[in-house]
Amino acid sequence: METDIYKTEAIExxxxxxxxxxxxxxxxxxxxxxxxxxxxxxxxxxxxxxxxFDDIADFTHEIxxxxxxxxxxxxxxxxxxxxLTLASGDIIRRMVHGEEVPLAERQAMIxxxxxxxxxxxxxxxxxxxxxxxxxxxxxxxxxxxxWRIRFKPGQNIFQxxxxxxxLFAELRELGExxxxxxxxxxPDLAGLDPQSCYLSWDIVLTTGRxxxxxxxxxxFVEGDSDIEITVLEDADSVxxxxxxxxxxxxxxxxxxxxxxxxxxxxxxxxxIGQTLVKEKLVHQSLVKxxxxxQQHIRKLSEKQKEIESSDSVRVTANxxxxxxxxxxxxxxxxxxxxxxxxxSCDPIAVTIAEEVERLTxxxxxxxxxxxxxxIGTTFSKFKRLVRDLSxxxxxxxxxxxxxxxxxxxxSVIEQLNDPLVHIIRNSxxxxxxxxxxxxxxxxxxxxxxxxxxxxxxxxxxxSITDDGAGLDTAKIRAKARERDLIADGxxxxxxxVYQLIxxxxxxxxxxxxGVSGRGVGMDVVKRGVEALRGHxxxxxxxxxxxxxxxxxxxxxxxxxxxLVETGSEKYVIPQAAVLECFEQTREDIENAHGNNVINVxxxxxxxxxxxxxxxxxxxxxxxxxxxxxxxxxxxxxxAVDRVIGNYQTVIKPLGEVYKKVECISGATILGDGxxxxxxxxxxxxxxxxx
Amino acid sequence: MTVDTxxxxxxxxxxxxxxxxxxxxxxxVREILxxxxxxxxxxxxxxxxxxxxxxGSVIPVIDLRLKFGMEETIPxxxxxxxxxxxxxxxxxxxIGSLADSVKEVIEIAPEQIEPPxxxxxxxxxxxxxxxxxxxDEFIMLLDIKKLFSIDELTRINQPCTDxxxx
Numbered sequence: 001m002e003t004d005i006y007k008t009e010a011i012e013x014x015x016x017x018x019x020x021x022x023x024x025x026x027x028x029x030x031x032x033x034x035x036x037x038x039x040x041x042x043x044x045x046x047x048x049x050x051x052x053f054d055d056i057a058d059f060t061h062e063i064x065x066x067x068x069x070x071x072x073x074x075x076x077x078x079x080x081x082x083x084l085t086l087a088s089g090d091i092i093r094r095m096v097h098g099e100e101v102p103l104a105e106r107q108a109m110i111x112x113x114x115x116x117x118x119x120x121x122x123x124x125x126x127x128x129x130x131x132x133x134x135x136x137x138x139x140x141x142x143x144x145x146x147w148r149i150r151f152k153p154g155q156n157i158f159q160x161x162x163x164x165x166x167l168f169a170e171l172r173e174l175g176e177x178x179x180x181x182x183x184x185x186x187p188d189l190a191g192l193d194p195q196s197c198y199l200s201w202d203i204v205l206t207t208g209r210x211x212x213x214x215x216x217x218x219x220f221v222e223g224d225s226d227i228e229i230t231v232l233e234d235a236d237s238v239x240x241x242x243x244x245x246x247x248x249x250x251x252x253x254x255x256x257x258x259x260x261x262x263x264x265x266x267x268x269x270x271x272i273g274q275t276l277v278k279e280k281l282v283h284q285s286l287v288k289x290x291x292x293x294q295q296h297i298r299k300l301s302e303k304q305k306e307i308e309s310s311d312s313v314r315v316t317a318n319x320x321x322x323x324x325x326x327x328x329x330x331x332x333x334x335x336x337x338x339x340x341x342x343x344s345c346d347p348i349a350v351t352i353a354e355e356v357e358r359l360t361x362x363x364x365x366x367x368x369x370x371x372x373x374x375i376g377t378t379f380s381k382f383k384r385l386v387r388d389l390s391x392x393x394x395x396x397x398x399x400x401x402x403x404x405x406x407x408x409x410x411s412v413i414e415q416l417n418d419p420l421v422h423i424i425r426n427s428x429x430x431x432x433x434x435x436x437x438x439x440x441x442x443x444x445x446x447x448x449x450x451x452x453x454x455x456x457x458x459x460x461x462x463s464i465t466d467d468g469a470g471l472d473t474a475k476i477r478a479k480a481r482e483r484d485l486i487a488d489g490x491x492x493x494x495x496x497v498y499q500l501i502x503x504x505x506x507x508x509x510x511x512x513x514g515v516s517g518r519g520v521g522m523d524v525v526k527r528g529v530e531a532l533r534g535h536x537x538x539x540x541x542x543x544x545x546x547x548x549x550x551x552x553x554x555x556x557x558x559x560x561x562x563l564v565e566t567g568s569e570k571y572v573i574p575q576a577a578v579l580e581c582f583e584q585t586r587e588d589i590e591n592a593h594g595n596n597v598i599n600v601x602x603x604x605x606x607x608x609x610x611x612x613x614x615x616x617x618x619x620x621x622x623x624x625x626x627x628x629x630x631x632x633x634x635x636x637x638x639a640v641d642r643v644i645g646n647y648q649t650v651i652k653p654l655g656e657v658y659k660k661v662e663c664i665s666g667a668t669i670l671g672d673g674x675x676x677x678x679x680x681x682x683x684x685x686x687x688x689x690x
Numbered sequence: 691m692t693v694d695t696x697x698x699x700x701x702x703x704x705x706x707x708x709x710x711x712x713x714x715x716x717x718x719v720r721e722i723l724x725x726x727x728x729x730x731x732x733x734x735x736x737x738x739x740x741x742x743x744x745x746g747s748v749i750p751v752i753d754l755r756l757k758f759g760m761e762e763t764i765p766x767x768x769x770x771x772x773x774x775x776x777x778x779x780x781x782x783x784x785i786g787s788l789a790d791s792v793k794e795v796i797e798i799a800p801e802q803i804e805p806p807x808x809x810x811x812x813x814x815x816x817x818x819x820x821x822x823x824x825x826d827e828f829i830m831l832l833d834i835k836k837l838f839s840i841d842e843l844t845r846i847n848q849p850c851t852d853x854x855x856x
Contacts, residue, residue: 329746569730614732652748654731654741656783657843661733667741667748675729675743 006051010096013040017089019380021082028077038067056095062110063088080116144208146232152200154224159195162221170217175207178296180289202289204296250290257282320371327367328650332669334360339671375453376404378413382424389428396435396445397428402452408460412532412552419528423464423548431468431546465547471540473497498538502526563647564640567616570676572649572668577629577681581643584626598626598637607637608684631682699799704824705789707754711829718774718834722792725769742786751786763788776838785838798822
């Protein structure tokens with residue numbers, strides 16, 4: 001049991017280690033990253049020893065030693081170092097999973113590290129290397145600190161052509177920065193010289209780059225301006241300080257007000273900022289600046305607290321799932337209560353029911369948010385995939401990511417992994433061309449795969465874009481004809497051609513490579529996405545690239561739907577698919593002469609009659625409703641007897657017995673305890689087409 | 691599983707379908723419910739009557755009368771739904787079965803159970819594990835593993851086509 005905990009933890013740390021290594025590859029100068037790597041290695045070693053995994057501990061110890069040298073500035077971060085560490089991480093991972101890794105393999109890895117150290121030493125020899133100063137050696141002993149900068153440029157600063165905005169932008173590059181401007185010295189219009197600068201600024205900056213870096217920003221204006229740079233405190237210690245400095249203290253320290261005057265004011269006024277301004281002791285903007293400083297520090301310490309508390313409780317996924325199920329049942333019971341209380345006409349019962357409803361909604365939202373994880377955890381795994389695969393195939397590819405903070409249900413993220421792996425593999429293998437081919441086509445040598453996620457309404461949209469060759473529609477058409485996927489004489493639209501690549505076993509690759517081309521893959525992707533109640537779309541431009549867009553519901557557990565009735569059966573249509581509702585009378589049906597079409601704003605729209613489709617006995621009522629739905633770019637109506645109303649429902653899986661019933665995506669329990677089926681409009685429409 | 695595998699005296703729940711007595715081991719029975727409205731599932735074989743809500747879970751209900759080739763069960767005051775659990779491949783399949791009435795739990799010793807007769811019953815021999823005696827009546831021991839095999843249950847009826855497609 002305990003070793004299980006160690007394993008899960010070790011795997012999480014290894015994931016983090018890998019992410020940190022890949023980041024370090026991009027920013028080799030980033031010392032906090034090196035520290036993060038060192039810490040990860042140290043934890044794996046320490047807890048490995050504790051739980052009796054001596055092999056893991058010993059091996060990790062060797063690598064830890066190497067990073068100790070990096071940390072102390074004795075060894076520079078290099079490509080080779082990162083590659084070796086990644087490979088070592090894989091060895092540790094195998095050992096954590098219980099695999100016997102031969103001692104020889106481990107020793108070989110360590111001697112490769114040592115070989116690298118030897119080479120590095122040779123380079124570091126002053127006789128061989130150029131006498132460049134090591135920038136990192138200076139940077140590494142600088143702690144992150146909060147600086148207060150008082151900047152009062154000389155009046156004639158504009159005449160020298162200085163762009164102050166650029167200056168602030170440079171400061172922002174150094175770290176998080178809060179700027180407050182003072183304009184109390186600006187004279188009346190009559191005395192104002194438009195070419196002079198009367199402004200001054202207070203800046204609070206958090207940076208680990210040291211005073212010199214800040215001074216460098218001001219290097220060209222130093223001569224004419226008053227620049228005061230003081231260190232406020234260590235950023236690391238901010239979280240430990242119980243109380244932040246009060247506004248008055250800051251003002252006193254900055255010399256904006258004398259201590260005794262402040263004490264006088266404090267004696268009878270609690271709202272110090274306002275009072276100080278009112279008494280004309282301090283100018284409004286100076287108070288604002290002090291407040292901004294207070295805010296800046298507070299924000300920083302809050303951030304640190306957030307980091308501390310964000311991973312403080314470890315709960316097994318099962319417990320969360322149980323909680324979600326219970327809340328789901330509570331939602332159902334609450335719906336019953338609301339229904340019953342409305343019927344009872346008892347005002348007290350109604351009030352209580354409303355209260356319960358409010359609480360349930362809050363509870364539900366909170367519970368759902370427990371299962372939400374940022375998608376970035378999955379995204380960062382692909383960095384490694386892209387790095388390794390592109391090297392293997394001799395391509396030059398970078399992975400860009402966007403919207404990593406987008407949150408998705410935990411189970412959705414897990415199940416999304418495989419489809420995304422397939423799509424990215426395809427992009428690397430088929431999409432992005434070799435560097436030579438890219439140059440020949442006048443593109444940049446480095447291909448880009450962009451992975452982005454964003455929330456849009458109740459959906460999350462994930463798109464994978466590459467700037468490669470695009471889909472070859474002619475080739476796909478030819479291949480599809482060969483395999484009789486296209487009926488003779490039928491012309492397919494671009495969109496339909498793209499859909500062909502989702503056919504099982506479809507591949508246009510002439511050579512089956514180790515990466516892809518076997519034709520398994522895209523159909524797996526489609527099935528995987530559909531299992532998550534999601535949809536997938538492709539857009540492609542020859543020579544410019546391909547974009548695959550996946551739309552997924554935010555959560556698998558709850559759906560917003562429209563409750564309808566046909567005969568005595570009730571169905572739920574997902575609200576996301578519903579466009580409009582129309583009335584259809586017997587007369588309308590007769591006028592269509594047996595065709596299942598309805599006139600929608602002058603356009604004939606096909607519809608599916610649920611009574612026919614589901615073989616429900618009974619007569620069509622004199623007036624019924626047709627609900628116009630749109631799914632996967634198709635539009636069609638669903639004819640039902642009656643619309644009952646909006647319904648937010650908890651989805652219950654149908655289980656194995658009904659897994660082959662495709663047009664129903666799940667069931668839900670209504671207020672009266674009976675079961676309603678949730679329709680899958682996409683499947684219903686697809687059926688109609690074939 | 692055959693009748694030989696029954697080596698211990700066990701408790702069995704007896705119930706009636708039409709005029710015949712059937713029985714299943716009580717270990718497979720989770721609960722007995724009164725009849726409630728069954729939501730019909732489209733595209734499923736007719737003996738799969740649909741789904742019901744059992745305290746927040748959705749459970750499929752099978753009509754043994756239809757499965758055995760008789761008329762559909764017409765709910766009466768004695769009609770019950772026997773909720774059974776069948777362990778298969780590490781998972782538990784929960785399924786409800788309609789019975790015209792539920793009788794009692796009895797004890798049957800292995801020697802009281804005979805192999806199913808080769809002929810002379812209305813029932814498909816495959817679904818019968820053995821035959822016992824109960825109050826001078828023959829009683830059929832159901833082989834629920836076979837009766838509720840996934841292949842049989844998930845068979846899909848061809849959906850009624852949307853005729854005149856425009």
